[in-house]
Amino acid sequence: MTTLIKGGTVVSATGAGPAEVLIDGERVEAVLRPGSDIAAAAEAGAEVIDATGRLVVPGGIDVHTHMDIPIMNTRSSDDFETGTRAAAWGGTTTIVDFATQNHGENVRECLDQRMAMAEGRCAIDYGLHMIIGDVGNDSLKEMDLLVNEGITSFKLFMAYPGVLMSDDGQILRAMQQAAGNGGLIMMHAENGLAIDVLAEQAFERGETAPVTHGYVRRAELEAEATHRAVQLARVGACPLYIVHLSAKQALEQVAAARDQGANVFAETCPQYLYFSLEDHLGRPGFEGAAYVCSTPLRSRHEHHQDELWKGLRTNDLAVVATDHCPFCMKEQKEMGLGDFRAIPNGIGGVEHRMDMIHQGVAAGQISLARWVELCSTTPARMMGLYPRKGVIAPGADADIVIYDPARRWTISVDNHHMNIDHSAYEGIEVTGGVDTVMSRGRTIIDGGRYLGRAGDGRYLRRGLCQYLT
Numbered sequence: 001m002t003t004l005i006k007g008g009t010v011v012s013a014t015g016a017g018p019a020e021v022l023i024d025g026e027r028v029e030a031v032l033r034p035g036s037d038i039a040a041a042a043e044a045g046a047e048v049i050d051a052t053g054r055l056v057v058p059g060g061i062d063v064h065t066h067m068d069i070p071i072m073n074t075r076s077s078d079d080f081e082t083g084t085r086a087a088a089w090g091g092t093t094t095i096v097d098f099a100t101q102n103h104g105e106n107v108r109e110c111l112d113q114r115m116a117m118a119e120g121r122c123a124i125d126y127g128l129h130m131i132i133g134d135v136g137n138d139s140l141k142e143m144d145l146l147v148n149e150g151i152t153s154f155k156l157f158m159a160y161p162g163v164l165m166s167d168d169g170q171i172l173r174a175m176q177q178a179a180g181n182g183g184l185i186m187m188h189a190e191n192g193l194a195i196d197v198l199a200e201q202a203f204e205r206g207e208t209a210p211v212t213h214g215y216v217r218r219a220e221l222e223a224e225a226t227h228r229a230v231q232l233a234r235v236g237a238c239p240l241y242i243v244h245l246s247a248k249q250a251l252e253q254v255a256a257a258r259d260q261g262a263n264v265f266a267e268t269c270p271q272y273l274y275f276s277l278e279d280h281l282g283r284p285g286f287e288g289a290a291y292v293c294s295t296p297l298r299s300r301h302e303h304h305q306d307e308l309w310k311g312l313r314t315n316d317l318a319v320v321a322t323d324h325c326p327f328c329m330k331e332q333k334e335m336g337l338g339d340f341r342a343i344p345n346g347i348g349g350v351e352h353r354m355d356m357i358h359q360g361v362a363a364g365q366i367s368l369a370r371w372v373e374l375c376s377t378t379p380a381r382m383m384g385l386y387p388r389k390g391v392i393a394p395g396a397d398a399d400i401v402i403y404d405p406a407r408r409w410t411i412s413v414d415n416h417h418m419n420i421d422h423s424a425y426e427g428i429e430v431t432g433g434v435d436t437v438m439s440r441g442r443t444i445i446d447g448g449r450y451l452g453r454a455g456d457g458r459y460l461r462r463g464l465c466q467y468l469t
């Protein structure tokens with residue numbers, strides 16, 4: 001069964017231009033010059049999709065999601081089925097989620113449980129990172145085995161003391177292990193001990209509202225932890241990927257390390273590019289709870305967002321992921337009424353990443369090619385999925401999005417597909433929207449209809465990071 005997508009502008013990380021894409025079964029067969037004899041020959045016998053006036057882009061790859069995770073006495077409200085379906089609606093065709101080893105738990109058992117949870121439920125292809133919450137001899141040995149099985153990245157926490165936090169010695173040991181097995185260390189870089197002191201002091205002063213979450217998780221404490229992570233990675237001689245970076249001071253640390261040639265990379269998320277401590281986390285009453293996430297939203301007055309956009313242009317920020325971790329207001333976020341420390345941390349956004357970053361194209365902040373690079377090609381290379389994913393080229397999986405760059409519409413809880421009772425993006429008017437989504441050659445979204453199926457998404461054994469300098 002062959003399909004020809006013609007008439008569109010094919011976008012890659014290196015540019016955009018008219019081309020026709022021939023798909024054979026699950027794979028891209030060829031990218032052809034329009035009007036060429038080969039393109040004409042390919043059309044005969046193929047199903048033809050007319051993409052005139054639209055962009056043809058590699059499917060989005062979101063390398064930071066949390067479907068159905070237990071956190072702060074509840075679970076994120078999207079499971080692998082609802083979350084991957086919503087991702088597909090938004091033009092994302094691959095996610096990399098996390099398995100978690102908590103204190104005292106066995107890495108292998110945690111991974112097996114997580115695999116069973118995802119199995120048969122995903123609408124799009126998926127991989128896993130491993131969170132190592134208890135660095136010790138057993139978990140270090142297990143890291144080597146996991147790398148050989150396609151789990152090649154390990155998240156550590158410098159925050160959440162007593163829950164997931166590793167101390168500097170544990171971090172160094174995990175980094176040394178990664179240096180030996182080729183794994184990538186992903187770091188939640190915030191000084192958790194200092195944050196907990198400030199949080200307790202604020203609570204005792206009677207500051208209980210959601211916005212306090214942002215005040216106590218200070219930018220200096222993200223910068224300090226980022227600096228420490230970078231120095232430890234130098235000593236441990238492993239590549240480092242800072243997740244959900246939100247503070248310009250943390251970005252400075254990443255940029256300085258990169259200027260010296262270090263294998264230090266960072267991701268940011270749409271919420272940090274568009275939302276602020278004052279305008280969102282600081283909404284009246286308990287409304288700001290919808291915006292409680294860690295790292296937190298930063299102050300509008302300190303111009304973090306301008307610096308993050310600059311970082312996206314200079315490649316000091318190489319990836320945009322969502323950190324999709326949705327919680328309903330009712331019964332979930334509400335657990336923190338009267339105590340900001342008990343609000344489950346996370347924002348749902350897996351459906352909106354491609355559109356929100358396309359706003360940067362519409363506003364002239366980044367090019368079309370950079371949009372694709374940040375949302376698809378670099379995530380694939382960073383997480384060992386390239387060139388199977390992240391590019392439209394012969395042999396790649398036919399994960400393709402046909403995107404209308406001119407459509408205007410408004411995001412709302414009434415038109416999103418995530419399993420949340422509110423939208424952090426409510427009322428935002430966007431330019432551009434997904435028309436058609438193909439996952440390995442199958443059309444799963446078309447003209448406002450979902451045609452995918454839970455269980456059609458395959459587990460991806462990943463290779464090593466292909467982004468090292």
Ligand code: URP
Nearest residue numbers: 293294295323325345346
């Ligand atoms: O607030 C967040 N980021 N929730 C998800 C867990 C994490 O630290 O990534």
Ligand code: ZN
Nearest residue numbers: 188243244294
């Ligand atoms: Zn984190």
Ligand code: ZN
Nearest residue numbers: 064066323325
């Ligand atoms: Zn996360």
